[in-house]
Structure formats: structure tokens, C-alpha cells
Amino acid sequence: MDAIFLQVLNGLDKGGAYALIALGLTLVFGTLGVVNFAHGALFMLGAFCAVTLNNVFNISYERISETEKDFLGNPLKEQVPILQDWVGPDVAAFLIDWSVPLSIILAVIAMAIIGVAMERGLIKHFYKRPHADQILVTFGLAIVLQEIIRHYFGANPIPQPAPDAFSGAANVGALVGLGSNVIYPWWRLVYFLFSAMVIFGVFAFLRFTTFGMVVRAGMQDRETVGLLGINIERRFTIVFGLAAVVAGMAGAMYTPILPPDYHMGMNFLVLSFVVVVVGGMGSLEGAVLAGFLLGILQSFASMTEVKAILPGIDQIIIYLVAVIVLLTLPRGLMGRRGIAED
Amino acid sequence: MLRTLSRSDWLLMAIFTAIVVTLPWTMQPIGAAYPDLLQKFAIYGIFAIGFNILFGLTGYLSFGHAAFLGVGSYAAVWSFKLLTMNVLPALAFSVLIAGVFAFLIGYVSLRRSGIYFSILTLAFAQMSYNLAYSVLTPITNGETGLQTRAIRQSAEISLRDGDIRIIDQALGIQEFGVPITNLFGMKMSGYPGFYFCAVMLIVCFFVALCISRSNFGMMLKAIKSNQNRLNYTGIHTRPYLIAAFVISGMYAGLAGSLLAITDPIAGAERMQWTASGEVVLMTILGGVGTLVGPVLGAGLIKYAEQKVSSWNEGILNSAFSFLPDGAQAFFVELFSFFVGEGWHLTLGFMFMVIVIFLPGGLMEGFRRIGRAFNRARRSEGGRTTVAANTPAQERG
């Protein structure tokens, strides 16, 4: 029982990331009709927003220490973050400690700008082109984005610490009365809650605002909404920006779980596409459901007991599920008729 | 078939053969006339021709074609390890295995079309790649890669670390030092290796030419044009698609085995999605659906990869040395993004530029230039020649 509960928990944070990326992919595909292979790169860019903020907070200068001396009594040099001189040592330490959560702000701003620029500059010219062209051009863009990141940040993963307050592990078992065997890192719990909040926010936005209603109507029937004389173009831009922001936040918050490197985006993209397809192309609920489902499934497949019976299953479980779902339920778990059916 | 190929097709074959055979001389001025690179031209040319049989003729965009390349390489190395260092069994074995593998994947993936097909093939390729690194290590030797070794002395040594080469042993062929691939004793490295690949390329090109001029090829083009209508015309499109997928997978398997023949090591990185993306780029760069385009694209990309990734700031500095200092520094800084390690960035940009501005690829570009040139000549009042516009060549 404890083991099962732990695996479910294990799947939730990864599932949250899948769900957030898949949500954006679906939103863009459903409204704009564009297959965006660069969406994983947006997730990666978000992660590097966190890295950037951390680096910025840590920009330091060197000075001779007043207190520390080496064993001969000579004063030592020390690195002092510039930040410390501006806001004082306590606040600076706090900011550096909390750089990952704070980077959400940076990610929102940066990704909104990048998303809008991308849509205006590139994607909008591809609305009428075949899906194959959309795939190819966004694939090229994904390569460009990740190579630029590699140029500046190098090829190695850059670990990002979670704030001290969340760095330990929680005894979740005791919290829910299941015995004390279920130990789970705090940050992963935070990530799950965070992704749930973002998903909730996006759904609320789509359900309760006029804008959201238009977007949902557009996903049902693009032509009619176009005929209503609504300025679709501007809304497309905003939807794309929103998807980019969601992916960026998801990436920034994920950094303490997985040290980001330049090609993390593509790995997540392939999985997220599978998630979208399993959930049903064009279904937001399906994307979220499938995201969490596949995350949990993957964590179960990684159990040693399972791997003993089916070696290698953890590597392929998601793809396997996708193949089975596509062949048995051609429209995915919650897909609707007529979406991307050539 | 031979009698029915048109005269212009035979001419195309002759020119193509002449160009391929003379590459070691014609490539000298641009510094590409060394066997390693020329072999790559031929091998990736085959890979791209095969990919184009699927994507160019039927319009089905596979994002997992590198899986077949990898499978071909592994099959060839196993043939070297188990049977003989002779390349012919390795070729046959690779093509066969890749064909079977392509049939299995194609049978499942081709139940869907459009983006679903692309994602399914991508998923299968990633699955193969992940398995090659994990569970299948006994077959693939994981991250180290599978290589040929000396004949093992005792049965306790695993097959990964010691070979048996049954046929060579039975024939009593002696080995000294590192085993070398050969064609009945002729070593398959350096220029002989290139010429072997070149012959394969020419054969593959010819087969692709025949396919594109055949009834089968016309059905594939009809699938791309309007698959739904084809069904109402009494054609069952799925077997045609599976056949095209398998043929194209066999081409990839052949290319994979040639990679192993010229350098007998096989690693899983050949199956990664980047490798699949590369062949897509080669094809669209040259021109999707054209015969010559994919080969041209493959050559260009392999050449650019070799050159651009070997450049560094020193070379850039001397290249821009004619500029004033400030401008020189600026351009060196700018271009340093794209060279050396930044080769992939260049690749990504090329990808985007081609898709945005020239979806028909270079062949389309040449055609446009040719047409503009013709129009200019005609408007000058010269005698009009319509010959440049024969439909058969237009669509070649």
C-alpha cells in the first residue's frame, strides 16, 4: 500500500510537467491549428529563466575579507554578491535562496515576449501551410533555440537548489495516516500543487472570461468564430503567448527536480506529444488527464519489482501506451471527431 | 522496365553516374576529395533517396527513419562478428532486417495519417533508441557501441568482446590485428570503400528512378495528391503505403550497413531523433519529391557539417581580415555562433530558411532560375524554345 502510494506521488510531479506542456500544445493546436515542435524548447527556455535569475543574483565582486583570515593571519579574498550591497545581506540571502520560485516572474515576462514574438514573426505565416511544413519549421526553430542556449550556458546540466524551506523530504505517509514509510521530497509536492494551480487557472480563464469563451468556441468550430467578425488574429497571438508562459513557468519550477540542460526540451516534447495524442488531440481535459496518467504509469514502470518481470519497460511504457491507444481509440481518450483527421 | 525508360531518363542516369564516379577529382577544388567525406556523401545520399520514396512520393512524413539506419548498422556489425568480414552478407542481412523492422513499424504506424503518423514513427524510433541503451545492451553493447573484435579464444568470452566469424574460420582466412571489412579480399576502406558506396548509390538511384516511373510510383503520387479519392477509385492504399515504407526502410538499412562497412562500429546515437531530423532536412533542402534533390541535399549537408564544424575563430579572423578592426571583431563574434560547436545552430537556421522561403528546395530554386532565364531570353526577342518546359523533366 505504501509502495503504491509512493509511486502515485512519484508520478505526480512528472505528470504535472507533462500536463502543463501538453496543455499548451493542445491550446495552440486547437485554436491556431498549428503543430508546434518548438513547444519543448519553450519549456527549456523557462528552465533557463531560473538559471539566469540565479546567475544574476549571484553576480559578485571580489573584496578582501574583514573577518576571515588564513592560517598565517593574512586576510582572505571573498566573493560578495553585488545584491548584498544593494539590499543588505539578509534580503540578498533570501533572494538567492528563493531564486527558483522568484524566477516565475521572470519566466512569465520573458516567455510572454518570446511567445508573442514567435507567433507574430513566424507562426502566423504558417496557419495556411500544411502540417508537415509547420512541423518542419518549428523543428528548425527548436534546434536554433536550444543551440543558442548551449552557446551561452554550455552543454552540461546546471543544478538549481530549491529554497531551504522545501529542500528536505516530507513524511507524507504520516500526514495522511499511512505509516511513516512514505518519504517524499517537499519540492516535488510543491511542483504538483503548483501545476495543479496553473491548470486550474488556465481552465478558469477559459471558462469564465469572454476571451476564454471565444477561444473555446474557436476550438469547436474555427470557421464560425471567424465569421462572427471577431478579431481572431489578436486572440491567436494571446493564446500562443499564454501557452508559452505556461510552458515557461513549468520549466522554471522544474529545475530543482531536473537540472536543466539545453536539450531537455526535446525530450519533454516527444513525451508531451505522446501525451497529447493519448489524451486526444484538441481536448484540454484529455491532455491534463493523460499527462498525469502517463506520469504515474511511468513511475510504476520504474519500480524494481516491475522491471524484474518486464525489463526495460520503464524506458518505453509511454510510447507503448501511445501506440495501443492510437490503435484502439483513434481519437485518444477524450478526443473529438474531426480534429486533424486527414 | 529497361526498354521503357525514356531517353531523358537514361541521360539523367548517365550524367548522375559520371558525376558520382568523378567526385574524387571534381571535389578537389573545394577540399572535399578525401575518402571519408566522399563515403558519407554516398551513404547519406542513399538514406535520403530512400526517405524521399516515402515522404516525396506519398507525403507521409516519418520522423523516425533513423531507427532503420541504426538497425542496419547493428545487423551489419553482427554479420561481421558472426559470419564473415566480407561485406556482401552484411549488406543482405542489414537490408533484410531493416525491411522486417520497417514492416512491423509501418504496419502499425500507417493505420494513422498526418501528424499522428509523424508522432507514431517518432515514438517508435525513440523507443528503439531507449531500448538500445538499456535492455538490449547484450545486442547493442549500450553506450560503448558494438564493434568487431579479434576471434575469441574461448567460449567464455561474450560475443560482444570476441568474434567467431564462422564462414571466415571455415574458409581458413587468416586475420592479423584489427579485422578489416573486405569484398572478397579487397579492403573496404579509403577509396575502394568510396567506390563500393558509389556503386550502391548509383544502383539505389536507378531503382528509385524506376519506382518513380512505374505504376506503383504513380499510385504513391496519387496517395499524396488525394488519398481519399484513390480509395473510391478501387485502390487499397494501405498496402501501397506499407510497401513504400518498407522499401524506404530498406534503403535506410542499406545506408546503415554501409556506415558499418566503412567504419565497423554501431552506436545507438544513430537512431536518435536528431538523426531522423537530419535526413528530413537533407530531403527538403534538395527538393522533396525530386530524384536528384535528396542526394544533392545530403552532399551539401555533409560537406557543410565537415567544413563548418572544423572552423574556429582563427579561421574567421583571417577570413574577415580585409575589414577594419571593429567590423572584423563584430563579424567574427557574429559568425562564431555558427561555426565549430555551433554547427547545429547553422543547421537549424538552414532548416527554417528552406521551409519558409523555398519549400520546394534547391531543385525548385534551380527551376525558377531556369524559367526566369528562359523568359528573359524570350522577351529579348530571341527565337522561342519550348523544349525547356517539357512536363516530364519538370516533374522529374
Next chain:
Amino acid sequence: MSVVELTNSDAAGRGFTSGIPDKVLHIDDVHKSFAGLHALSDVDLDVRQGETHAIIGPNGAGKSTLLNVCVGRIKPDRGAVIFDGDTLTGKSPHEINQLGVARVFQTPEVFLDLTVLENVMVPALSKRDGHFKLNPFSAIAGETSIRNEAEEVIVNVGLKNHVHAVASSLSRGDKRRLELAMGLIQRPKLLLLDEPTAGMARHDTNATIDLLKQIKEGGMTKVIIEHDMHVVFSLADRITVLAGGRIIAQGSPEEIKNNPKVKEAYLGEEQV
């Protein structure tokens, strides 16, 4: 070369030898509803050997649905379509075509990237080679007899000057001629025509009527869905009138003209 020779002589003889002169196509109690809306209810229809059978009715009467049921695009909720002894319901489009049912589409669905000649050769090859033949080494250039046949049909539908043109370059009217050629080359036992003259100029309409009349003399069985009463009454041997998914009348053109129910449901509103 006249069109008459293009038509299917064996099909023309076959119905008679089996002793039953009629019923090439038998639509048996077909029922289809979309989301509670009855598109077709209790449709019973027989198409006799060699006749031209027109199906008419106001918009939304279920004509297109009926045609789609016949070619396997839509599965009926109940009932069956029987053609020449074979049940068509449940079969896929390519199987139905291989049995000898060809369809001419209302909006031209031609192969836009292929030439006119190739467009016509594809159905011809399908008729000869069946639904799949793996022949990557048999050249199109060697198919002289099929090519000649295709060229004749192309000339007959009036595309003489466009044999080697790419289909996407044709005008809409010419695409419809091409559609017709693609149906005719197969010499089907049953040809289904979905509004063959819709959107055509009067001159072109008359040319098409003449062409279809010529085919009729050859004995090819045809089902025509048509809006244009001029076309219907020039071609049809028998007419079925659909309204609201039900058959409200059936009979010879004379009978239909004088049927008060039809006048009320259909002809009346168009003042014919």
C-alpha cells in the same frame, strides 16, 4: 470512336442471362439518423439494369446521404444495399469500387498533382490490376493499351487539348469533365453521378447531357442525383423523389410530373 463503344457490354448482357431483368442495385429498408435527426427513413429503392435512375428532392432531403451509403462512406443504422448479389453495406470504398460501382463526385476530387492522362490511367489500372499490385518495376510508359484507352475517353469528355496538363491547372468545369472521364474509363456496372452539371454554364450542361445520353445508349446503368430539372427530364428513365429522408414518389418522368405530392413537396416551390 464513339462513346458507345466505351460502355460496358458485358454488364449490359449479364442481367438478362441471369433471368432477372432488373435490380442491379437494391436498397433495402435503409435507415440512417445523425444525432436524432432522421436523414433517411425506410428507403427502399430498386435500380434496373441499363436504366438511368434520377434521385431528386429539395435540399436536405437525404440524397447525398443515400449516395454515401451506397459507396460505403456512411454506414446505415439499419437495412442493406445489395448490388448484383453482393451486400455493399459494411464494405470499404475500394472494395465497392472493385465490384463495379464508380462514383463521380460533385465537387471535383481529382488528383491535382497528376496530369489529366495520369488521372484517368489510375482508375483504369485499378480496374485491371485490382486493389493492390506490387509492381515497382513495371513502367507506366509501357502501358500502351491503357494509355490509348485513357486518351480516347479524355477526347470524348472534351479535354482533348489538356491531355498532358497538370490537373490543378484545369478550370472548374474541366475538372468536372475529368471526374466524369475517371468514372467512365472503368466501364462500371453502375455509375453514381452526384450533380454532374451543378455550377456548369448552360452550354456545358447541354454537352454533358449529350455525353450521358450517348453512354445511356450503350446500356450503362446510372444513378444521378440532380437539381436541374432540365437535366433530369432529358436523361432519366425513372425518377425517385426524396423529401425529409423518405421516398414520396417513384415512377417514370411523366408520372412524377403529374404527381400532386411531388408538386407540393418539391416542384411547387421551384415553380417548374
